């Protein structure tokens with residue numbers, strides 16, 4: 001009997017049950033890279049590329065990730081690590097973790113509920129969620145779903161009236177921090193989006209029809225009302241005609257006369273913490289301080305704007321050296337592991353902003369996917385801190401990392417070396 005097919009089948013079922021049924025691929029995804037793969041499987045290329053892609057040859061986007069991997073840890077063993085405290089405080093805000101969910105617009109383009117699930121996940125995890133001006137739901141619609149802290153990311157549109165109106169609405173929903181993105185006076189050229197004929201709202205064309213049919217869940221989600229668009233501006237943008245992203249930006253967003261004075265105007269309208277997102281040089285960081293910003297995001301927009309900008313981890317040391325304790329420094333770009341969070345903080349950031357990582361979670365499984373991403377990052381961060389022997393966020397300093405010395409000069413302006421004085425031809429002395 002022991003060897004009968006029936007008993008073998010029963011034994012197999014018993015072992016399977018003991019091993020735990022894991023039907024949900026999210027549960028067995030150990031890393032953000034695995035979540036990214038799930039997202040890729042779930043989306044048509046056009047939608048995955050909106051999230052994953054960057055500008056031109058994607059040099060900067062690639063280096064954001066690769067340079068973080070250049071940073072090496074210096075563990076200090078035999079430290080009591082029985083308590084690891086990942087909480088922190090910036091500008092009067094007590095945070096459970098040293099990171100926040102950064103602004104990612106266009107979330108309905110990746111299907112599902114767009115930003116709605118992500119904002120719910122952030123609330124459940126009590127992590128600040130940064131609402132993007134380019135969200136596909138209005139900030140009020142998102143705030144209704146929020147149970148955690150909200151930050152608001154502002155694009156400085158052409159019209160001062162629109163900008164002031166957005167700031168007032170951000171106050172109205174109780175946003176705690178205003179993040180002004182300064183690196184989009186012009187929209188970066190994203191080859192993948194051009195090749196895919198990306199438009200807002202998305203269009204089903206002969207080129208992408210097969211993909212749309214193969215990803216029916218996505219197709220159904222993007223067809224659901226309301227029509228996908230920049231809903232925060234729904235009273236400003238007329239009609240629902242498909243308009244290419246580039247056209248939209250050129251018409252409504254591109255503000256070619258934006259200067260530091262414009263930031264002073266915003267400062268006058270916002271009493272809470274004000275951070276400028278997109279800073280890559282020590283000079284701009286110091287200038288941000290002078291116009292009244294409380295903080296900066298060391299950011300290159302995830303490599304989606306000016307390609308060949310420095311990676312953000314490379315730009316970080318000299319910016320931290322320039323602004324010292326004087327400003328909140330948020331690190332943004334290429335973060336895919338909890339180790340990356342620990343590295344950026346050790347190099348000198350006060351806080352880290354998560355970009356595509358949560359977008360992959362949202363694309364893979366909406367609210368549940370974002371929660372899984374947070375779970376992975378939390379676990380990896382605590383593990384890294386424990387293995388380093390750094391038991392609190394303030395304890396994570398430069399003594400825990402090594403990175404190329406040259407990064408301290410990254411982003412610094414260098415005057416050309418003065419030409420060596422050429423000696424006038426004279427008489428040769430013996």
Ligand SMILES: Cc1cc2nc3c(=O)[nH]c(=O)nc-3n(C[C@H](O)[C@H](O)[C@H](O)COP(=O)(O)O)c2cc1C
Pocket residue numbers: 050051052064102103104105106132133134135153181277299300301302303304332333334335353354355356357359
């Ligand atoms: C799909 C997508 C949409 C984004 N939308 C915005 C936005 O609306 N406002 C903004 O300031 N940054 C936006 N960003 C940039 C992110 O906030 C962040 O700077 C970038 O994603 C960081 O790089 P990472 O994704 O490699 O972490 C977007 C990025 C992506 C990938």
